[in-house]
Amino acid sequence: MMELFELMKYRRSIRKYQNRQIDRESLQKIIEAGLYAPNAGGGQRTFICAIHDKDLCEKIGKLNIIRFDRSKLAGSYVSEDQPSIIDNPAIKSGFYGAPTVCAIFAPKNFLYSIPDAFCCAENMVLEATALGISSCIIARGEETFDNEIGSQLLERWEIPKNYIARCFVLLGYCNGEYPQVKARKKGRYKIIG
Ligand SMILES: Cc1cc2nc3c(=O)[nH]c(=O)nc-3n(C[C@H](O)[C@H](O)[C@H](O)COP(=O)(O)O)c2cc1C
Numbered sequence: 001m002m003e004l005f006e007l008m009k010y011r012r013s014i015r016k017y018q019n020r021q022i023d024r025e026s027l028q029k030i031i032e033a034g035l036y037a038p039n040a041g042g043g044q045r046t047f048i049c050a051i052h053d054k055d056l057c058e059k060i061g062k063l064n065i066i067r068f069d070r071s072k073l074a075g076s077y078v079s080e081d082q083p084s085i086i087d088n089p090a091i092k093s094g095f096y097g098a099p100t101v102c103a104i105f106a107p108k109n110f111l112y113s114i115p116d117a118f119c120c121a122e123n124m125v126l127e128a129t130a131l132g133i134s135s136c137i138i139a140r141g142e143e144t145f146d147n148e149i150g151s152q153l154l155e156r157w158e159i160p161k162n163y164i165a166r167c168f169v170l171l172g173y174c175n176g177e178y179p180q181v182k183a184r185k186k187g188r189y190k191i192i193g
Contacts, residue, residue: 061095
């Protein structure tokens with residue numbers, strides 16, 4: 001297995017997925033990694049709902065971008081080898097065809113609800129990488145379920161009313177070549193003392 005530092009450098013956001021589903025045992029481990037993430041006040045408030053169903057992921061992936069406004073992002077560019085919805089307007093799902101998607105919920109009115117969810121997501125993508133599974137963290141959790149179909153899903157999944165989706169973790173196998181390690185911008189740190 002890759003050493004942690006190497007693994008962190010190797011991990012990339014994957015937006016091209018094979019049809020092949022991940023197994024439940026790996027999914028369970030990835031979820032557990034999320035549950036062990038640092039969390040504000042030790043409150044363990046995040047709740048992970050894993051959608052291990054490619055068709056349902058595709059349906060929710062479309063909801064994820066219904067309010068996405070490209071016009072505000074003119075000039076930005078995300079990835080040449082793994083184009084995002086910003087780069088390619090032809091992409092119709094914010095989940096890029098990933099066969100499994102974990103929605104991370106956290107309390108609506110808690111100051112650290114968002115950082116809690118993203119800490120959880122980061123632990124999950126690192127564990128996925130260690131297991132040879134590709135991943136991508138996705139935003140727009142709040143708006144994804146803020147519609148008729150979305151609220152019906154939350155009801156069916158019995159998500160508490162005071163909880164809101166903060167982000168998603170896509171999981172699957174990279175279709176095509178795994179992207180290279182990305183160079184870092186210079187001047188992003190200093191050490192004092
Ligand atoms: C807070 C956050 C939100 C993100 N949201 C999205 C998203 O909505 N769609 C997407 O394709 N990638 C999303 N990403 C992935 C980033 O685009 C990706 O991490 C970044 O381009 C760096 O590439 P790398 O992960 O391959 O190193 C998000 C990442 C973070 C940390």
